[in-house]
Amino acid sequence: MNNIKRINLKRICALLIIVLSVSIFNSCKQKAEPAAKAKSKFYYTCSMHPQIHEDHPGNCPICGMKLIKVELTGSGNSATEKITLTASQIQLAGITVDTVREENTGGEKLLTGTVATDESKAEEISARVAGRIQRLFVRSVGEKITIGQAVYSIYSEDLLSAEKEYLLARQQQKVLNNPDVDYEAMIKTVEHKLLLWGLNSAQIINLSSLSKTSATVTIYSKVNGTVSDIAIHEGDYVTEGMAILKTQGLANLWIEAQLYAGESGNYKENDMVNVSFPDLNGQVVKGKVEFVNPELSDESKVVLIRIAVPNTQGLIRPGMLAYISIGNGKQNAVAVPTSSILAGGKGNKVWIKNRDGSFSGRKVNTGAGNGGYVQVLSGISLGEIVVTSRAYLLESESIFKNGG
Template sequence: MNKLIYIILLFAVFFAACNKKPKPIVDQQNKAYYTCSMHPQVHEDHDGNCPICGMKLIRVELTDAASANTITLNATQLLLAGIQTDTIREENTGIEKTLSGTVTTNENTSAEFSARLPGRVQQLFVRAVGEKVTIGQPVYSLYSEDLQEAEKEYLLAKQQQKVLHNPDIDYNQLISAAENKLKLWGLSVSQIKSLAATQKVAATTTILSNVTGTVSDIAVHEGDYVTEGMTVLKTQGLNNLWVEAQLYASEAENYKENALVNVSFPDLGGQIIKGKVEFINPELSEASKVDLIRISIPNPQGLIRPGMQAYIALSGGNNRSLAVSASAILTNSNGSVVWVKNTNGSFSPRMIKTGAGNQNYLPILSGVSAGDVVVTIGAYLLNSEAIFKKGSDQMDGMKM
């Protein structure tokens, strides 16, 4: 009897197990996570707001298991991270001499705006150093009796031509002479046309800028009297700057004007740009017996400012090879790694081997090829993001 009961219970358990539906296997690897553009350390598995700043979280896709080492950033994250890249190519990896220099303004782009006629400054429209001015922009309003008389002469010549019709007088010549005088004193064509249309001489006249640049000095104040030729303000162009440094006379003969050099800026994370040797002083300093060298550098984004420290790498040899920027390399006990930009815009780490080079470029022995695009600024941020994502350093377990 006990044996029969045991067999019945066994069959009951078997049929219950057969009728039970299997539970689907849950993929433990998330296909996406949510993070904050301002606080990338935040990682959530659901949509919502950032627990730190309250901003809406953004979705970051993980396409598959192979993407565990791949980081994809949206446009906002790229902007905030300040990611900058460079292409692998041949560079001079030979010994370089590094000079410490200082960024200065390019005097060739400096300009001075001067008063063209005497008068009293009623109102200044450009008030602060650092403001940008363009040609045609109002600079100040001027009360000038001389200008008022010139405007009256112009209106009188126009009126005489219209009323008198004297064949012995060349009214066009009179009008042209009066108009040219106004132009020489700083009035624009539109201002002269407006004067002719209203036929009224205003108490003050707005003087427009004939220079473009960033204001470096303002020499007058409201209420000041200006004379002809007196400096009103000075401007400088910041799209192209100089880096000035000193080197010994025995070294100056090794460098030629128009030669290209690498210039780096510690205040910009070691960013390297190409500069051109524009000037080498033919005369030595009497006190120190050193020579002045001047490098011209582009500054289209305005990141470089006068007064910044700069390092100029002057090549002592010409040992060119396939090279990677030193600022792109992350190194630990496992070796060296760079972050490579993929064709789809994502970033992946890659182990590399390098040889001995200089402080700017190292020769590549393996790991990357010519044409690969590597991150030169922002690699540490990508590595930190990858650690948050994977939970370990991206170089752990990687092989060449």
């Protein structure tokens, strides 16, 4: 009888242990599910140092640049994984795209050049009238200025006299109203003089409404550009025509390279070429041959060639190294820029921009290529949009999320 009681007691204890274990397991499972759901759907990284991953906004601990937010979408399947960035994030990261099309992947001649400013876009702001510079509003080289921005203020006896002359002519027109005097012509003459000496129409209207001259006059910019040189300081006396500052336009730049005399016949003005920049991860842009010097250098007997390239994003800077690729053999094929290809142990890969604006990785088989373009045998089609620069940022996010 006692043995039966002992057996029943053991069975009850075992049953209680099983029930308790199941209860603990379910409890843990329920707690784990919210944790999985709470997993962050974004992180912050640096466009220059993609190895940085933070869960909050801030600055890069390496270079100090502002971190960009990367949003994660998708089911976790690396073949269908998508990365979504806002337009501002794309611009901040420097990600560029282009349409897949047929390009020449045949042999090319590669020239080494240097980025220079387009001198045809250079401007100079000079003194329109003699006087003393009271204040400079633009103080540093590299600063961008726009039309209508204050550049400097000046005290000028000539300018002050012209203002008084203008106010006197308007006063005489109101008070005397002599029919034998053409006051309107007098006023227009002085107005024209004030405009030539640097005032704008708004300043002349203000002078007329206040009927009061000013000891100093502010001169405003009539050009857009980036300051390349400042020739004067506050307190300097200037004469008419003296340079105040110089500006250069960076929206279009020149690539200058040198050719041996025997090679110059292979290039002519308006030829289209591919230009890549090693400092921009091999980014490729289209350039146009704008100038081939008809004269040889006296010392080295080489010919200067100049290529014009657009710089709409402002990433290309004067002084950068550039490689100019000019085809000497035609072999058109479906191709992508060399900078688009990410080589790895599992094969080559590119990043595609989808119709919804997200980005997806795509494995591709590549063929022959040159310094500018690589033939794509499979994995991508004509008309698709491929990432041409900073694709490694998207790859970094993919590796971080999927573990490679």
